Amino acid sequence: MDESALPGELERMHPASFGWALWCCNHRREEAEEVLQTTYLKILEGTARFDGKSSLRTWLFAVIRRTAMERRRRQWLRGQIFDRWQASQPEAPFPPDPETVASATESSRALLQALASLSARQRDLLHLVFYHDMTVEEASRILKVSLGTARTHFQRGKRQLRKILAETGGRK
Numbered sequence: 001m002d003e004s005a006l007p008g009e010l011e012r013m014h015p016a017s018f019g020w021a022l023w024c025c026n027h028r029r030e031e032a033e034e035v036l037q038t039t040y041l042k043i044l045e046g047t048a049r050f051d052g053k054s055s056l057r058t059w060l061f062a063v064i065r066r067t068a069m070e071r072r073r074r075q076w077l078r079g080q081i082f083d084r085w086q087a088s089q090p091e092a093p094f095p096p097d098p099e100t101v102a103s104a105t106e107s108s109r110a111l112l113q114a115l116a117s118l119s120a121r122q123r124d125l126l127h128l129v130f131y132h133d134m135t136v137e138e139a140s141r142i143l144k145v146s147l148g149t150a151r152t153h154f155q156r157g158k159r160q161l162r163k164i165l166a167e168t169g170g171r172k
Helices: 003-012 014-024 029-045 056-082 098-103 106-116 120-131 136-143 147-168
Strands: none
Touching (some): 014 029, 014 056, 014 120, 106 147, 120 136
């Protein structure tokens, strides 16, 4: 890919990229914005380079995921080093922002609750395939698992999701 076309492609994929960043940051909007901004800086500064071994979208989503994991790791280290005394106190849950509350419907809440009961790998695979229109193969590359493992988790995740939603009648 021509480097001059990269900014335009990044701009075109921004909505999907932000959606994936939100997912990687457990729907924390500010954190997702920071992760995405850091990702774009890595790309523009050249510390993350597209080598053409996969699609641009697959590569970009992998960079976003890696950046989110790095950010979580840094936060964890800070907590271990500087905030040991707070570790014994339970953390107050973040209240949902008004935008999230207003847009959440009963069925989407039920789906999110059902998704929360799946393993992290199953949740990530289903999110990439259904919300970002990726193939299981592309999702496996982003999550850095073999295609066979991705297919297994994808099938098990769908089966478990169907079972949970059938048991609850789509409501929880």
